[in-house]
Structures are given as structure tokens and as C-alpha cells.
Amino acid sequence: MKPGEDAPAGAERCSLCGELPVIRMSGxxxxxxxxxxxxxxxxxxxxxxxxxxxxxxxxxxxxxxSGGKDSTALLIILSRLLPAWDDVSLVAITVDEGIAGYRDDTIRAAEAVTKKLDIDHVCVSFTDLVGDDLDTLLVGRETQACSVCGILRRKALSQAAHNAGATKIATGHNLDDEAQSVLMNTLRGDLPRLVRTSDADSHDCFIPRIKPLADIAEKEIAAYLFVQDLFPFLPECPYTRHALRAEVRSMLSSLEQKHPGTMRNLIRSKRTIEKQVDRSAISEPLRCCLQCGDPCSGEFCQVCMLRKSLGK
Ligand SMILES: [Zn+2]
Ligand SMILES: [Zn+2]
Structure with missing residues (x-):
């Protein structure tokens, strides 16, 4: 129903003003x-x-x-909050992984949004970083897509952020992403990663990462964009079907429907555990990669280990 239309008798109304509602929120x-x-x-x-x-x-x-819905919402919200902050600036960074039939559309969408919002936009590619696009790197190892992509995207993003003089990196992770990560790390038995706080990356050697949308549900973000005609209708990454995250995502969203609050409860459990655990006892101290000098927890950083296994 559109705003201003008459609601059928007995229909729900906005809890704040009596207009027709577009969404039911939980919590x-x-x-x-x-x-x-x-x-x-x-x-x-x-x-x-x-x-x-x-x-x-x-x-x-x-x-x-990326030009997808979460990062589009993040960029719009930050650009609207910007005038209230003292001398803060934004730069949008898009990483082109090189995924045929997927990335070209999202890059065009990303360019259109940054132009409209008048925000500096930098594009970097995996080809610049390792000499090949993701499709080429993944031949014969498609099931590792998300981990290979994640490692390289992280590196490409940090490098571009550093070159752009950034002091923070903001990502569009939402409440659903956070809950999925808690469950995935639990299912993998990865305690160090489970208790890594959202600001644990804020070690001196890294540019601190922030997640301003971490308390907002995915459906709320989708509705936020939709009612403003800003929802980017884009293809989904073709590799996600190989990922554990896809299964966890569908399981959690059906649980959330039947038992509202499930995702928030998962995140709450993680925060409680986080406070109890001595992180230094379960994770390796940071040192410098013997190959490239980047901060890492073993002898070599993940990018250098990946390069080696790819023969790059
Ligand atoms: Zn209202
Ligand atoms: Zn390295």
C-alpha cells in the first residue's frame, strides 16, 4: 500500500504517526x-x-x-550524518574481484551512486593486486571461492584505504551478517575468531574497521532503500552457493521468522563469552609477515600464503 492510501478497517498503522506502515520491526x-x-x-x-x-x-x-544493498545503505546514511561531524570526509572504495556476469553491473551501479552523492570513488582490482582476476584464480578450486576472495578483498581494501589517506574503514555488515558469523565460527570450532571483538582489528598496524549497521537487520536495510527507490536490483555473486554462509543464512533466517530475536540472542551470547575470555591466551600474538612485512599471527600473512599456494 502506498503512503496516503486509505487502509482497510482494522489494518495496522504506524506506531508513531498513524500513517500506513511499510514494515513490522522486531525488538x-x-x-x-x-x-x-x-x-x-x-x-x-x-x-x-x-x-x-x-x-x-x-x-x-x-x-x-560494493554497490550492493548494505554498502549502498551505509554510504547514504554516512553521507547524511556527515554534516553533523567535525571535519570528517568519506571516500568510497570498490574492489573489482573480476567475476564475469556479476561485477560489471555492480560497478556501474556503484559509480552512479557515488556520483549522485558527490563522494570520491576509488576502484581497485584483483588483477592489480595479484595479476589475475578471481575467475581465473579459482579454476579447479571453486569451493574455496569465499575464503580466497575474502583474503584478497581485505588486502585490496586496506591498500586502497591506506593510499586514500583513510583513518577508518567502514563496512556494511548488518545484524544478520554478525549473527551468521557467530554461528559459523561456532560450527567451525574457531574460538579465536568467535571472540575477536568488532574492534579487534583496531591494532596499531591496521586501519581500524567500523560497522555502523551492525545493529540493523537485513530486511530493515532492504526496506530503507526500497521506500526511497534506491534498492540496487543486482545479480547475486555466483560463488555464494558454494559457501557455508549460504546454508547458515537460510537456516538462521527461518529460525528468526519462527522465533523473533534469535539473531540478537546469538550476538548477545558472543558478547558475553567475549567478556569472559582472555583473548591473549587463545590467539597468537601479532608479528610481521616474513615475506611482505604486513601484520599477521603466523610467520607469513594470509595473502602471502595464498599467493604461494596459487603459484603467484
Ligand atoms: Zn509514521
Ligand atoms: Zn605477507
Missing amino acids: PDRHLCAAHLIADLEERAARTIRERELVRPHDRIAVAF
Whole structure:
């Protein structure tokens, strides 16, 4: 139903103004109209940033901007919050992994959004980083797609952020992503990764990473973009079907439907464990990669180990 239309008798109304609602939110349970949904999401992102002190005066924030829905919402929300901050600037960074039939469309969409928002935009590619695109690197090892891609994307992003003079890297991870990660790390028995706090990457050698949308559900982000006609209708990455995350994602979303609050509870459990665990006792101390000098926990960093296994 469109705003302004008459609702059938007995229909739900926005909990704040009586307009027709576009979404039912959980935690707390309420209905919101388009205008109040937009205001609610922007206020919650602003609160996350304020309470966790994610942005400081004079920050230059590199936004990991794939052109997909989460990073599009992140860029729009940060650009709207920007005027309230003291001397903070944004630069959007898009990593072109080189995935045929997928990345070209999203890069075009990314360029259109940054142009409209008047934000600096940098594009970097896996080919620049390791000399080959992801499709070529993955021949015969498709099931490792997400881990190979993740390692290289992280490196490409850090490098581009460093070159752009960034002091923070912002990513569009949402509540669903966070809950999926908790469950995946648990299923893998990866305790060090499970208890790595969201700001654990903020070691001196790294540019700190921030997740301003970590408390916002994926469906709320989709609705936020949809009601503003900003939802990017783009193909899904063809490699995701190989990933454990795809299974965890569908399982968790069906659990969340039947038992609202499941995802928040998972994240809460993780935070409780995090506080109890002595992280230095379970993870290796950081040192410098013997090959490239980047900070890592073993002798060589993940990128150098990957390069070696790829014969690069
Ligand atoms: Zn309303
Ligand atoms: Zn290295």
C-alpha cells in the first residue's frame, strides 16, 4: 500500500504517526511508515557510531562500497550524518574481484551512486593486486571461492584505504551478517575468531574497521532503500552457493521468522563469552609477515600464503 492510501478497517498503522506502515520491526515490536523507518534507521546508525565512538573529528572514512544493498545503505546514511561531524570526509572504495556476469553491473551501479552523492570513488582490482582476476584464480578450486576472495578483498581494501589517506574503514555488515558469523565460527570450532571483538582489528598496524549497521537487520536495510527507490536490483555473486554462509543464512533466517530475536540472542551470547575470555591466551600474538612485512599471527600473512599456494 502506498503512503496516503486509505487502509482497510482494522489494518495496522504506524506506531508513531498513524500513517500506513511499510514494515513490522522486531525488538521492540512495532509498525513503521516509510518516513519513520528512514528516520529510525538513520538514528540507530548514528547511535551505534556515537556510543561506540566509531567516528572521531578529522577522520577520513573509507567506505567498502560494493554497490550492493548494505554498502549502498551505509554510504547514504554516512553521507547524511556527515554534516553533523567535525571535519570528517568519506571516500568510497570498490574492489573489482573480476567475476564475469556479476561485477560489471555492480560497478556501474556503484559509480552512479557515488556520483549522485558527490563522494570520491576509488576502484581497485584483483588483477592489480595479484595479476589475475578471481575467475581465473579459482579454476579447479571453486569451493574455496569465499575464503580466497575474502583474503584478497581485505588486502585490496586496506591498500586502497591506506593510499586514500583513510583513518577508518567502514563496512556494511548488518545484524544478520554478525549473527551468521557467530554461528559459523561456532560450527567451525574457531574460538579465536568467535571472540575477536568488532574492534579487534583496531591494532596499531591496521586501519581500524567500523560497522555502523551492525545493529540493523537485513530486511530493515532492504526496506530503507526500497521506500526511497534506491534498492540496487543486482545479480547475486555466483560463488555464494558454494559457501557455508549460504546454508547458515537460510537456516538462521527461518529460525528468526519462527522465533523473533534469535539473531540478537546469538550476538548477545558472543558478547558475553567475549567478556569472559582472555583473548591473549587463545590467539597468537601479532608479528610481521616474513615475506611482505604486513601484520599477521603466523610467520607469513594470509595473502602471502595464498599467493604461494596459487603459484603467484
Ligand atoms: Zn509514521
Ligand atoms: Zn605477507
